[in-house]
Amino acid sequence: MPGPAADVRAVAGADPWSPSPARVRERRRETGDTVTLALEPADPAQTRFAPGQFTMLSLSGVGEVPISVSGDPDEALLVQTIRAVGCVTSRLAALKPGEALGVRGPFGTGWPLESAAGRDLLLVAGGLGLAPLRPVLYHALARRERFGALALCYGTRSPDDRLFRGELEAWARRADLHLAVTVDHAGPDWEGEVGVVTRLLARTPCRPERTVALVCGPEIMMRFTARELEHLGVAPGRIHLSMERNMQCGIGLCGHCQWGPFLLCRDGPVFPWERIRAAFGVRGL
Amino acid sequence: METVEDLVLGHPFFRDIDPEAGRVVAGCARNTVFRSGELVFREGDSADWFYCIRSGRLALELHAPHGGPIRIDTRGPGEVAGWSWIVPPYRWYCDARAVEEVHALQFDGACLRRKMEDDASLGYLLYKRFVPVILRTLQGTRMQLLDVYARPGR
Amino acid sequence: MQPEHVILSPQGLDTLIERLRAAGFRVLGPVARDGAIAYAEIAGVRDLPRGWRDAQSPGRYRLRRTGSPVLFGFNLGPQGWKRVFHVPQLRLVPTDPGQEESDGKAEAPLALLGVRPCELEAVRIQDRVLRAGAFPDPHYAARREGAFLIAVNCATAAETCFCTGMGTGPRARSGYDLALTELVDATGHRFLLEAGSERGRALIEEVPYAPARESDLAAARAVSERVSGAMRRRLPRGDLRGEILRRLESPHWEVVARRCLACGNCTQVCPTCFCTTVEDHEDWVTGATWRLRHWGSCFDEDFSYLHGGRVRPDIASRYRQWFIHKLATWHDQFDTAGCVGCGRCITWCPVGIDITAEAAALLEA
Numbered sequence: 130m131p132g133p134a135a136d137v138r139a140v141a142g143a144d145p146w147s148p149s150p151a152r153v154r155e156r157r158r159e160t161g162d163t164v165t166l167a168l169e170p171a172d173p174a175q176t177r178f179a180p181g182q183f184t185m186l187s188l189s190g191v192g193e194v195p196i197s198v199s200g201d202p203d204e205a206l207l208v209q210t211i212r213a214v215g216c217v218t219s220r221l222a223a224l225k226p227g228e229a230l231g232v233r234g235p236f237g238t239g240w241p242l243e244s245a246a247g248r249d250l251l252l253v254a255g256g257l258g259l260a261p262l263r264p265v266l267y268h269a270l271a272r273r274e275r276f277g278a279l280a281l282c283y284g285t286r287s288p289d290d291r292l293f294r295g296e297l298e299a300w301a302r303r304a305d306l307h308l309a310v311t312v313d314h315a316g317p318d319w320e321g322e323v324g325v326v327t328r329l330l331a332r333t334p335c336r337p338e339r340t341v342a343l344v345c346g347p348e349i350m351m352r353f354t355a356r357e358l359e360h361l362g363v364a365p366g367r368i369h370l371s372m373e374r375n376m377q378c379g380i381g382l383c384g385h386c387q388w389g390p391f392l393l394c395r396d397g398p399v400f401p402w403e404r405i406r407a408a409f410g411v412r413g414l
Numbered sequence: 415m416e417t418v419e420d421l422v423l424g425h426p427f428f429r430d431i432d433p434e435a436g437r438v439v440a441g442c443a444r445n446t447v448f449r450s451g452e453l454v455f456r457e458g459d460s461a462d463w464f465y466c467i468r469s470g471r472l473a474l475e476l477h478a479p480h481g482g483p484i485r486i487d488t489r490g491p492g493e494v495a496g497w498s499w500i501v502p503p504y505r506w507y508c509d510a511r512a513v514e515e516v517h518a519l520q521f522d523g524a525c526l527r528r529k530m531e532d533d534a535s536l537g538y539l540l541y542k543r544f545v546p547v548i549l550r551t552l553q554g555t556r557m558q559l560l561d562v563y564a565r566p567g568r
Numbered sequence: 569m570q571p572e573h574v575i576l577s578p579q580g581l582d583t584l585i586e587r588l589r590a591a592g593f594r595v596l597g598p599v600a601r602d603g604a605i606a607y608a609e610i611a612g613v614r615d616l617p618r619g620w621r622d623a624q625s626p627g628r629y630r631l632r633r634t635g636s637p638v639l640f641g642f643n644l645g646p647q648g649w650k651r652v653f654h655v656p657q658l659r660l661v662p663t664d665p666g667q668e669e670s671d672g673k674a675e676a677p678l679a680l681l682g683v684r685p686c687e688l689e690a691v692r693i694q695d696r697v698l699r700a701g702a703f704p705d706p707h708y709a710a711r712r713e714g715a716f717l718i719a720v721n722c723a724t725a726a727e728t729c730f731c732t733g734m735g736t737g738p739r740a741r742s743g744y745d746l747a748l749t750e751l752v753d754a755t756g757h758r759f760l761l762e763a764g765s766e767r768g769r770a771l772i773e774e775v776p777y778a779p780a781r782e783s784d785l786a787a788a789r790a791v792s793e794r795v796s797g798a799m800r801r802r803l804p805r806g807d808l809r810g811e812i813l814r815r816l817e818s819p820h821w822e823v824v825a826r827r828c829l830a831c832g833n834c835t836q837v838c839p840t841c842f843c844t845t846v847e848d849h850e851d852w853v854t855g856a857t858w859r860l861r862h863w864g865s866c867f868d869e870d871f872s873y874l875h876g877g878r879v880r881p882d883i884a885s886r887y888r889q890w891f892i893h894k895l896a897t898w899h900d901q902f903d904t905a906g907c908v909g910c911g912r913c914i915t916w917c918p919v920g921i922d923i924t925a926e927a928a929a930l931l932e933a
Binding site: 143144145146147148187188189190191192193214215231373374375377378380381382383384385387389390391392395411412413414 | 660661697698701702703705706707816817842843844845846847848849850857858859861864866871872873874875876879880881882884885888889892893897900901
């Protein structure tokens with residue numbers, strides 16, 4: 130390696146560490162602690178994303194957090210669903226239309242939609258995990274003929290904690306989508322299912338041997354879902370999980386989101402179960 | 415017209431059962447229907463039955479003094495509801511309510527218990543069907559207990 | 569034809585520094601400062617730590633005078649060149665006033681004099697991590713760009729060195745513009761100077777040199793052989809990565825954790841550790857806001873913080889993270905080793921935890 134490499138000169142202009150400005154165009158309340166923001170970035174290139182990718186949203190002087198993109202990939206706005214759980218997310222979730230924020234990204238690997246073409250597509254979501262799967266549903270419903278059976282199994286805490294309720298109702302009426310929703314507990318006015326999401330998996334029209342499964346939710350839920358899917362006969366290479374760790378830079382440079390051999394923001398967040406099963410077995414990795 | 419025996423042998427809970435054992439079990443079964451909202455069984459009552467659901471959905475409920483019943487589980491087509499018939503003192507530990515019209519096979523617990531006592535291999539065969547369901551339900555309940563979808567840090 | 573090997577006198581080295589400065593380079597080199605070797609701007613040979621040598625052992629570092637005329641008689645100070653290219657603290661938003669300059673865009677390109685072979689390897693590794701991926705770090709790249717590297721081959725081995733086993737030293741093989749071997753014998757005090765790049769060859773033409781004789785080359789080889797032979801530490805041989813990854817749940821991690829203070833010294837002195845933490849700040853009086861990036865450490869409790877808890881809550885899991893990253897998972901992530909064998913983590917560990925000893929103990933546990 131004699132002397133400096135010549136290939137880096139081009140990057141001097143763009144700093145992937147610096148957020149670009151964006152404005153909130155619309156805000157919709159989903160649940161008691163979750164909102165969906167439609168953002169208009171100054172740079173329209175930032176609205177182009179692959180389903181499964183995330184962005185880093187920031188407020189100056191407050192902080193920055195990774196948030197998955199939950200909107201329609203064919204739409205011109207950057208739609209993101211935020212749950213107010215900490216200081217930064219609470220401030221982001223309180224933003225009103227017209228207010229400004231910073232956006233970096235989108236970053237990360239998306240769901241393997243190309244390799245899912247021609248196969249049955251099974252989406253399994255837990256809680257907020259429906260957010261990064263919604264773009265897949267938009268994508269698949271707009272190109273319905275490209276997929277075999279299409280199913281969404283969604284588990285959440287209670288009926289009030291369901292995201293995208295209006296759309297869930299519309300999706301439930303579709304004949305070309307199998308939608309199953311279950312909650313952990315409910316009052317007497319809930320006529321749907323109560324129980325864990327893994328129980329829904331055997332009842333979808335998806336044929337295990339030709340299914341691609343995309344799973345997103347709390348890590349425990351994903352672990353048990355992946356095992357159940359494998360038990361049902363879905364190949365471990367066709368079960369994909371969206372992982373979460375402390376992502377700070379989003380571009381593979383800060384080291385925070387390491388998980389054994391992986392840098393989650395760079396190598397993921399979407400991984401095939403086959404590739405990460407071993408890492409799941411090591412506690413505190 | 416399908417006989418009760420056909421329905422028993424065709425229900426997922428009895429999938430691939432030895433036909434002879436299926437006939438014996440079917441001898442304790444009959445067809446039943448619950449209207450939407452109808453109480454199927456009630457906490458504390460004598461647990462004389464169990465149900466193999468053919469269509470519709472049952473909710474298992476526990477009653478709280480305020481806030482009304484809490485739905486803790488549901489059972490749908492192909493699933494089984496009611497285990498208290500198999501363990502003394504044979505009393506329901508919760509309520510079961512039809513949340514939509516339910517068609518089910520109703521099995522007489524006392525009838526089955528007699529047959530299982532007489533024929534231990536039949537007893538073993540039925541336990542082999544029930545234990546996995548109980549285990550999976552227990553595992554699911556533990557997951558619900560973890561409250562994984564709750565706000566983190568709570 | 570331009571010479572590949574020449575002999576330079578100490579005065580010739582002074583001219584070399586002067587020529588670099590005249591060409592617009594800011595020359596950084598070793599200086600004795602605050603009881604340790606540090607890297608700082610130098611104007612000539614007079615600033616180099618003549619007659620200083622370091623004594624290093626687990627948890628201990630001392631600099632002492634020897635009275636010899638040797639300029640590079642020490643091994644390594646606590647801080648490597650990392651802080652020059654991958655700065656410890658950086659304002660990201662808004663950029664620091666004058667950051668244009670500190671980003672290297674308007675500032676003089678850097679010339680580093682006295683880069684040890686292990687540190688040359690560390691630069692290569694950081695190049696790979698910080699500017700070879702899909703998102704090169706422009707702050708690193710701007711400082712690194714055009715830097716002129718002058719290696720100095722080691723003439724002594726600290727007790728904590730283990731570069732021989734890593735294949736990274738004690739003699740530089742590539743990655744430099746110029747490489748020096750300091751020779752002090754009956755023939756006199758001189759340097760064998762080797763060019764590693766076109767720029768290096770061009771610079772040789774600008775300084776007064778004498779042709780290198782076969783005896784000079786042999787003397788330089790002897791220096792490296794003596795240092796190699798003096799090195800006592802080494803990491804276990806064989807498939808170390810595989811052996812480590814098979815022991816992720818070894819009880820040995822708990823054993824190390826009883827001594828490790830999780831202070832993070834090892835990560836701060838390590839020349840390849842690259843982790844950073846970003847913090848947003850607000851001045852409550854003026855309302856001014858800024859975003860700071862500073863070196864992070866996987867030993868920090870909050871390094872792995874994920875809403876509601878820490879993924880690595882105990883010292884055992886954090887030590888394991890650092891250790892497996894250096895010796896195993898770095899290969900998966902960057903297709904290179906993460907350790908160069910400089911031994912700084914051993915010297916600067918306040919309780920003297922020795923990565924080579926821990927690797928051996930892990931494999932035996």
